[in-house]
Amino acid sequence: MMKRNALLIIMTCICVVLAVSMMQCTVADKGAADKSAADQSVADKAVKPARANFVPSPEFSPPYPPLPHHFGKTHGIMILCQAPKGAIQRALARPLEPVGDADLFVLMMGWSPECEGYNVHEIAINAPVKWNDKTGNTTLIEYIDSDMGLITGREVWGWPKKMADIVWTQTATGWTVTANKLKDQNSIPLMKVEYKISQSNPEVKWPEMGPTYLVKRIPNASPTVPPLTQLVCVGCNLPPRGASPAMPPAAKGTKGTATVQFFDGPHDPLTFFGPVKVLDAKMSISEGSTTDGGLGLGEVVSQWEE
Numbered sequence: 001m002m003k004r005n006a007l008l009i010i011m012t013c014i015c016v017v018l019a020v021s022m023m024q025c026t027v028a029d030k031g032a033a034d035k036s037a038a039d040q041s042v043a044d045k046a047v048k049p050a051r052a053n054f055v056p057s058p059e060f061s062p063p064y065p066p067l068p069h070h071f072g073k074t075h076g077i078m079i080l081c082q083a084p085k086g087a088i089q090r091a092l093a094r095p096l097e098p099v100g101d102a103d104l105f106v107l108m109m110g111w112s113p114e115c116e117g118y119n120v121h122e123i124a125i126n127a128p129v130k131w132n133d134k135t136g137n138t139t140l141i142e143y144i145d146s147d148m149g150l151i152t153g154r155e156v157w158g159w160p161k162k163m164a165d166i167v168w169t170q171t172a173t174g175w176t177v178t179a180n181k182l183k184d185q186n187s188i189p190l191m192k193v194e195y196k197i198s199q200s201n202p203e204v205k206w207p208e209m210g211p212t213y214l215v216k217r218i219p220n221a222s223p224t225v226p227p228l229t230q231l232v233c234v235g236c237n238l239p240p241r242g243a244s245p246a247m248p249p250a251a252k253g254t255k256g257t258a259t260v261q262f263f264d265g266p267h268d269p270l271t272f273f274g275p276v277k278v279l280d281a282k283m284s285i286s287e288g289s290t291t292d293g294g295l296g297l298g299e300v301v302s303q304w305e306e
Contacts, residue, residue, distance in 0.1 A: 080104065123177070
């Protein structure tokens with residue numbers, strides 16, 4: 001009997017020791033897990049963007065950095081053109097309306113070697129417009145050679161951007177700028193612009209451009225959900241200046257003459273904008289950002305379902 005009691009006591013002690021050991025392991029594991037979670041939380045906070053409402057896709061590898069975007073030194077060529085009658089109306093997105101009956105547009109070409117770490121070339125056709133009792137300008141179509149600029153422009157503001165291969169070539173008298181489609185369309189030509197520096201041009205009154213109004217189309221991803229359209233204003237809260245809030249203020253520049261050629265592609269009808277009559281041309285070089293804070297968010301001034 002005494003041996004049996006001693007054996008029971010020994011076994012009870014062993015069980016108690018094992019139970020205490022298991023509790024200590026559990027506490028240690030929980031502490032390690034908590035520390036690991038805390039470390040991961042700190043790491044997550046370190047890689048999250050500064051703006052809490054920045055929603056990129058894919059989230060682990062954003063195609064563009066958080067806004068605002070800052071531009072470094074930027075070359076810009078602006079050409080005032082007159083299109084055939086009715087061309088601007090044909091290209092406008094509802095509910096924007098043309099201003100006047102002259103079918104004027106500004107061909108804006110920008111080259112920003114340092115925009116948030118990207119080397120960006122753009123060519124845009126901009127026209128003065130009105131909406132309700134407000135006036136401004138809109139981009140009828142824009143070509144760009146940066147996926148960052150393309151995705152940001154379309155996703156955030158609704159800029160009607162398409163990809164192209166854009167080349168700036170300096171000549172003895174100015175610049176030649178060409179835009180061609182990518183290899184998936186055999187590099188077919190879209191535009192060719194020749195700018196020559198000249199001081200002999202007569203003074204021409206350029207249209208007031210004001211803020212930029214963009215019709216942002218959000219396609220329906222389901223047959224039961226209608227597409228959403230937003231009218232976005234970029235620069236509505238900025239003081240009036242220059243031709244567009246998307247073109248940096250110039251530090252220096254030149255006047256000149258220009259020739260503009262448009263070409264048609266299977267998915268890029270452009271020749272209805274001309275033979276283009278060029279009224280004036282100028283080039284600017286800016287040294288800093290688009291605005292004091294960079295190109296940030298705009299303002300949604302109207303929204304509706306199609």
